Every structure is written in structure tokens, then in C-alpha cells.
Amino acid sequence: MILTDYFRVLKINLESGKGQVIHVDGRDKYIGGSGLGAHLFAKFGLIDRPWDDAQQPLIFAIGPLTGLFPLMSKTVCSFKSPYHDQFAESHAGGRSALCLKFAGIDALVIVGKAAHPVCLSLGARHIELKDAGFLWGTDIQSSGKVLRRMSSGSGHRSILRIGIAGENLVATAGINVDTYRHFGRLGAGAVMGSKNLKAIIIEGNSSFELPAGKQYKKLYKEIYKKITDAGMMHKYHDLGTAENITVLNALGALPIRNLGKTSDQAFENLSGEQFADRTLLRNMACAGCPVGCIHVGFVREKFMEPNHYLYRQVAYDFEPIFALGCMLEINDPFEFLALLDVVEKTGLDAMSAGVALAWASEAFEKGMISEKQTLVSIPFGHGKNYRIALEYMARCENEFYRVLGNGVQKAAAKYGGKDFACVLGQEMAGYATGETFFVSQALGLRHSHLDTGGYSFDQKKEMENNKNVDKALEFLVKDEKERVLLTSMVACLFARKVYTSERISQCLESVGVAHIADKQMELAENIRNLRWKNRLATGYDPSSIRISKRFYEVENWKGRIDGTFMDELKSAYANKIVEMGS
Numbered sequence: 102m103i104l105t106d107y108f109r110v111l112k113i114n115l116e117s118g119k120g121q122v123i124h125v126d127g128r129d130k131y132i133g134g135s136g137l138g139a140h141l142f143a144k145f146g147l148i149d150r151p152w153d154d155a156q157q158p159l160i161f162a163i164g165p166l167t168g169l170f171p172l173m174s175k176t177v178c179s180f181k182s183p184y185h186d187q188f189a190e191s192h193a194g195g196r197s198a199l200c201l202k203f204a205g206i207d208a209l210v211i212v213g214k215a216a217h218p219v220c221l222s223l224g225a226r227h228i229e230l231k232d233a234g235f236l237w238g239t240d241i242q243s244s245g246k247v248l249r250r251m252s253s254g255s256g257h258r259s260i261l262r263i264g265i266a267g268e269n270l271v272a273t274a275g276i277n278v279d280t281y282r283h284f285g286r287l288g289a290g291a292v293m294g295s296k297n298l299k300a301i302i303i304e305g306n307s308s309f310e311l312p313a314g315k316q317y318k319k320l321y322k323e324i325y326k327k328i329t330d331a332g333m334m335h336k337y338h339d340l341g342t343a344e345n346i347t348v349l350n351a352l353g354a355l356p357i358r359n360l361g362k363t364s365d366q367a368f369e370n371l372s373g374e375q376f377a378d379r380t381l382l383r384n385m386a387c388a389g390c391p392v393g394c395i396h397v398g399f400v401r402e403k404f405m406e407p408n409h410y411l412y413r414q415v416a417y418d419f420e421p422i423f424a425l426g427c428m429l430e431i432n433d434p435f436e437f438l439a440l441l442d443v444v445e446k447t448g449l450d451a452m453s454a455g456v457a458l459a460w461a462s463e464a465f466e467k468g469m470i471s472e473k474q475t476l477v478s479i480p481f482g483h484g485k486n487y488r489i490a491l492e493y494m495a496r497c498e499n500e501f502y503r504v505l506g507n508g509v510q511k512a513a514a515k516y517g518g519k520d521f522a523c524v525l526g527q528e529m530a531g532y533a534t535g536e537t538f539f540v541s542q543a544l545g546l547r548h549s550h551l552d553t554g555g556y557s558f559d560q561k562k563e564m565e566n567n568k569n570v571d572k573a574l575e576f577l578v579k580d581e582k583e584r585v586l587l588t589s590m591v592a593c594l595f596a597r598k599v600y601t602s603e604r605i606s607q608c609l610e611s612v613g614v615a616h617i618a619d620k621q622m623e624l625a626e627n628i629r630n631l632r633w634k635n636r637l638a639t640g641y642d643p644s645s646i647r648i649s650k651r652f653y654e655v656e657n658w659k660g661r662i663d664g665t666f667m668d669e670l671k672s673a674y675a676n677k678i679v680e681m682g683s
């Protein structure tokens with residue numbers, strides 16, 4: 102038996118510095134990843150206490166197939182979010198999942214608040230709190246260099262760390278994972294900050310057994326071949342998700358200038374081809390992934406006259422390009438990368454930070470706010486001053502930036518401009534594809550474009566002239582369940598066409614948990630419902646979610662948004678969410 106029927110959970114209290122591995126029942130109910138995170142939050146989360154209560158848990162969970170099959174490479178982080186003070190989930194790759202597996206645990210639960218800034222180091226045989234007072238206030242790059250020296254090993258080591266945004270409890274602060282990946286959204290970075298936890302070093306310093314017999318090896322080879330041969334993953338390796346810029350621009354579905362427009366030839370300068378030709382240094386991959394979709398570009402900075410330059414590496418994807426490029430009317434790849442560099446160093450979430458600044462630029466141009474609040478002039482397209490404004494946001498430089506860092510909704514409530522707040526539960530993702538996507542992100546559990554494939558449903562031919570609420574609702578509910586199965590394994594969602602339900606069954610059978618394979622969809626449904634239960638219990642009211650006027654004004658290749666259809670779908674989905682979580 103490769104997997105135990107219980108979960109091995111390492112629970113650490115930062116106050117005492119002590120931790121222990123506990124056995125938590127329920128592998129056959131909660132699978133792992135999203136399911137395990139939701140289960141542990143139900144067990145340890147304090148639903149009536151605020152997100153920054155010292156005893157709130159910060160949970161990292163992996164799945165039953167982690168380390169055993171390609172692209173089973175993600176970790177799920179579950180927590181109470183500073184963004185809305187409700188249950189939340191965020192996903193990241195890098196080496197975190199494999200290192201937790203090699204440390205011999207299915208999940209890490211961190212409670213308590215350290216008396217002073219610390220770095221938590223853990224492995225299969227050790228837990229140690231190291232003083233990190235000297236790292237407090239350092240940026241992600243500098244702390245990374247020190248933390249790598251503070252730990253042994255490299256390949257089986259994962260480093261999670263926060264920047265000044267997390268330290269300052271900014272609700273849009275993320276956790277940086279191994280430099281190029283992130284638990285980006287909904288403020289997990291601030292949760293670490295509230296615990297005085299600058300960094301977590303996970304050392305995967307044990308080993309684990311692979312399944313015996315031929316079935317596992319044969320299946321592994323088959324999946325590996327499918328991923329590397331079929332061409333289906335090449336697009337992620339070659340241009341990466343940056344190729345979405347051209348596709349969405351052609352559809353008139355690319356949010357530009359705070360969603361004031363959805364298409365502009367000038368943004369072909371930010372296409373995947375342009376980045377590949379002009380800025381790309383190398384590709385990287387999460388541990389256990391043969392695809393390598395992480396595209397690393399460079400920024401160049403003059404630090405001394407006449408010709409002394411510093412080069413820094415920055416990983417770009419479609420979402421940061423949309424948020425810090427298109428939304429801000431920055432269409433030069435190097436200017437965009439310079440903004441992304443600031444976001445990376447300070448530990449803000451790139452999407453939220455870009456969309457927040459886009460709202461601020463529109464409010465600034467409309468005269469609703471002035472330099473009295475923004476301290477620098479921030480009309481659209483002003484890259485140099487945006488760099489300063491991003492620093493201000495991470496540092497909570499004044500009241501305006503403190504509020505803005507906590508999200509556009511809060512800033513618009515205080516300064517006006519709700520009509521053009523591009524918020525769908527949290528700052529929008531880069532798809533102006535239509536009503537189904539807007540509703541999906543606005544109400545979805547993570548307020549993420551990955552909660553469901555609403556953006557692809559919008560592009561279905563049959564939906565263009567026949568907007569049907571029942572069909573769209575059926576899609577959202579079914580697609581969420583299928584994705585929850587994958588995020589409980591925990592697979593990279595780029596591999597969703599490889600890991601069909603049938604292939605997941607084969608994988609589970611090959612590692613000795615056929616009983617989970619037999620009822621996987623039933624379990625996925627229960628996990629989906631448990632996640633909603635957690636969210637509702639922490640105060641979520643889906644019927645209270647508003648979609649701003651700006652979204653109703655969008656025009657794309659299908660014409661103008663159908664507001665009636667969108668309202669009806671939103672109302673039906675809100676009712677369904679309450680039903681699922683009851």
C-alpha cells in the first residue's frame with residue numbers, strides 16, 4: 102500500500118515552536134489538495150474569529166498522486182482571507198508539492214503567531230524556527246539569496262517567502278514560491294505576515310516507495326508520452342500563456358485601459374511572439390513537469406554611469422501581462438517587465454495590483470483623486486510613476502495606498518468610482534469574453550478564472566445567439582466539480598485534458614486506492630459542497646455580490662453584454678451556491 106488511509110498532517114504552533122505529525126482520517130472522503138485543505142479548515146479554522154487571529158490555520162496540502170505522476174505538481178493553500186475575511190484557497194507549483202511529499206507529509210498546518218519574525222524550516226526529521234528579524238523588510242530577491250544559504254540541499258528544497266506587502270498585511274499580498282511561482286490571490290501573504298512568518302523552507306529529505314508491478318510503470322510512460330508527444334502541451338512551452346494576448350485581442354475580449362476597451366493593435370507589442378523574440382531568457386518547470394511553461398524574461402537597470410547595468414530575471418504569464426500591461430496602457434514589453442519586477446520584489450499579487458492601479462488611473466484622470474492621495478501623477482501609460490505607486494502600495498505609504506492595497510472595492514467605496522471598479526469578487530482576470538465568465542469569477546469560490554472554464558463557455562458557438570441560463574448554470578456547476586477533482590489530486594490544470602476521469606481512475610488504482618477511484622465524482626461533489634459550506638459559514642453571501650456598470654458596457658466579438666442574461670445567471674448561480682453549501 103503506497104498511500105495510508107489517513108492523512109499525515111504536520112501541525113506546527115509558532116508560539117511554542119513545537120509541532121507534531123497527527124493522523125487525520127478521511128483519505129477516502131477528502132482525497133487531498135482542495136478536499137484535504139477544506140477538511141482541515143473545517144477542523145481547525147475559527148469561523149467566528151477574524152483572519153488575523155493568531156490561532157487561524159494556514160494550510161498547505163498535496164494530493165494522493167503528488168510525486169507519482171507528471172504534472173501532479175501543485176500545492177493548495179487554504180486560509181481565512183484578509184481580502185474578505187472568509188474561507189479561501191490559492192494554488193501554486195514550483196517545488197513545494199514534491200518537497201512536502203519528500204518530507205513525508207500530506208499537509209502542513211501552521212497556527213499561532215511567533216513572538217518575532219521567524220523562518221520555519223522543516224523536513225522529514227526536523228522542525229526549526231530560525232530568527233528572521235534581519236530579513237524583515239527585505240525584498241523577495243534579497244531574502245531568497247539569504248534563505249538559500251540558510252538551508253541545505255537545493256533540488257528537494259522549496260522556499261516560500263513574503264515581501265514587504267505581506268509584512269504590512271496588505272490584503273492583496275501573495276506568497277512567493279521558489280522565486281517564479283506564487284500563492285498569489287486573496288492575501289495568503291498577509292496571513293504569513295500576521296504570524297510573523299517571513300519564510301518557510303521545506304526540505305524534502307526522505308524518500309517514498311513507488312508502486313510495485315508493471316501497471317504503474319506502464320501508465321506513467323503512457324501519460325508522459327501523451328504530455329510530451331501530442332502537441333497538446335506545446336503551446337504552453339513555446340509561447341506560454343502570453344499567446345492569449347493575440348487570441349483575445351482578435352476577439353475584442355482583451356481588457357485594456359481599465360476595461361474601457363477590449364481590442365487595440367498596439368497591444369500586439371505584448372504578444373507571446375514579441376516576448377519570446379525580445380525578452381525571453383529561458384523556460385523553467387515546476388518539479389515533476391516535463392512541459393516547462395514558465396517563461397523567464399529579463400529587466401535591465403542602469404546602476405552606474407556610463408555603462409554599468411544590472412540584469413534581473415522575471416517570469417511572465419498572460420495574467421500579469423494583462424493586468425500590468427494592457428489594463429495600464431503599457432505596451433512595451435520591457436516597461437511591463439519593470440513593473441512586474443517591482444511587484445515580484447515587494448510580494449504583491451500582480452493581477453490585483455495591476456487592476457487596482459488601473460482603477461486609480463481612471464479615478465485620477467477623472468479628477469476623483471489627485472496627487473494629494475497618489476503622491477505621484479498616475480495617468481494611464483505612465484510606467485515610471487506606476488513603479489513608484491506599486492512600491493507605495495506594498496509599503497502602505499499613506500491612507501490612500503493602504504486602502505488601495507486592500508482592493509479596488511474598498512478604494513471605490515471610500516473615494517468613489519464604483520461604476521468602473523473592475524472587480525469580480527476580487528480584481529478581474531484577463532477575459533472580457535462575456536456574461537458566463539463575469540458571473541463565474543464574480544461568484545466563484547476562489548474568484549478565479551480557474552474556478553470554472555466560463556471564458557471558454559462564452560466562446561461556444563451555440564451560446565452566441567441563444568443565451569440560456571439553465572445551460573450556462575449546468576456548465577458552471579459541472580465544470581467546477583470536475584476541476585475540484587483535479588485540484589484534490591493536485592494536478593496542474595493545464596493537464597486537464599490528459600487527466601480525464603478515466604485516467605485518474607487508472608492512476609488511483611495503480612497506487613492502491615481503487616476504492617477512491619470507484620467513487621471519484623461522488624467525492625468531488627462532496628468536496629465541492631464542503632468548500633462552499635466553509636465559505637458560507639465564514640460569511641459569504643453570493644447574492645450580495647455586485648458586478649459593476651463597466652462590465653455591462655463591454656463589447657466584444659458577440660456585441661454588447663446582455664445585462665438581463667447576466668443578471669439572471671448571477672441570481673441562479675447564487676441560489677445554487679447556497680444550495681450546494683447547505
Ligand code: SF4
Nearest residue numbers: 386387390392394593
Ligand atoms: S505546465 Fe507550467 S504551471 Fe503546470 S506544472 Fe508545468 S511548469 Fe508548472
